[in-house]
Every structure is written in C-alpha cells, then in structure tokens.
Amino acid sequence: MIKTDELKFDEKGLIPAIVTDAITKDVLTLAYMNKETLQETLEKELTCFYSRSRQERWLKGETSGNYQHVVSVTADCDKDALLIQVEKDGPACHLGNDSCFSNPLYQSENRQAFSYEGLYELLVGRKKEKKEGSYTTYLFEKGLDKILKKVGEESTEVIIAAKAEDKKETIYEIADLAYHVMVLMVQMGISLEDVHRELASRHVIDKKIKQEKMTNG
Secondary structure, three states: OOOHHHOOOOOOOOEEEEEEEOOOOOEEEEEEEOHHHHHHHHHHOEOEEEEOOOOEEEEOOOOOOOOEEEEEEEEOOOOOOEEEEEEEOOOOOOOOOOOOOOOOOOOOOOOOOOOHHHHHHHHHHHHHOOOOOOHHHHHHHHOHHHHHHHHHHHHHHHHHHHHOOOHHHHHHHHHHHHHHHHHHHHHHOOOHHHHHHHHHHHHHHHHHHHHHHHHHO
C-alpha cells in the first residue's frame, strides 16, 4: 500500500480519478480530486471530488442520493492518476445514465468484447421481444420446467467431461451450463448483481473464519 503523500497532484493541486463499477467493471465517470476531497473519500468510503467548473468540493450523491461506495482506490504507475472501484446507489451521470460514457464514437465490426453483462442484457431482450428461430426465445416460451431440465442436463455433461479429464470438453460444457444458468436467472428475475453480492458476503464470512482460526491457532 502506498501513502497519499506519494501521489503527484498537478499544478492546480488536482489528480484525475477514473471511477468504475466494482461489479460490472464499466467505466462510470472521470472526475478530479484534491488532497482534501481524496482524504474525505478515504475516510467516508464515499467518492468526493473537486468540481473544476464550480471551484468547490463535490460529494457524489449529496443532493441526488446516488452515492458511490468506495471498494478500492489504486494509483497508476506514475502515481498521477487514480482508479476507484465503487458500488453505486444510482446513476453515475447527471443526465440519469448509469455511466457518463454513453456516446459511442467507434465500434469495430470485427472485434466484439464479450461480457457477462452483455450476455445477460441479450437474454433479457430475448425474453421481452421474442425473436423467431431463437433458441433462447424457445426456452423462455417453454418456461421454467424446460429451463430447469436443460440446467440439469448441462450439469451432467460437465460432470461426465470432467470425470474423463477432458479439459477442452469440460470448458465447452461449462460454457453451456453457464448460458443456461443465466437463462434461468433472467426467467426468475435474478440479476448478476444479486449473485455478486451473495458471493461477496460469503467472502467476508470466509475471511472472518480464517482470522478466527489464526487467532485461536
């Protein structure tokens, strides 16, 4: 861990802070901090910036309620920029968007970035607007029993491939299982954030157990 006095602020006493969603990893905003607002950020675990236009302190969410709860703060290699991961209570952008970065300038037709969030949104779209000939649409039309049957079948396929110690086939079957589990999540209204929070809560419990063992051991 570095100390704040190792950071390099510019001639105006500011340092850029790139804020990302700790769950989705999406970039939410680019803002600036001075030493005072950075210290407040660390103490309150809420993002606090310095508004260059208003020339004043700006605690995100103070008026809107859209607070950003700080998960981590990391400096870059030159220590003149910060990356802040947060869990947000609402939209990051003052226009009401989840992210301030919502104006596409270019997207390669040959390179499409995969994300679980993107797949989840695609599945939600298939449930809302049925696309003829789509396997995903077929699953939603058949309903919960069919989806559960496919989850069970794919789980078995994972076990068979793993038992055979076939790594390539196991990866293939895990991907199938992950897809069908996500279809189940959409069917039941379970979000990726719901699962993330559950896993995060287990991590905290596991950490506490380890600490207790070390203390008692």
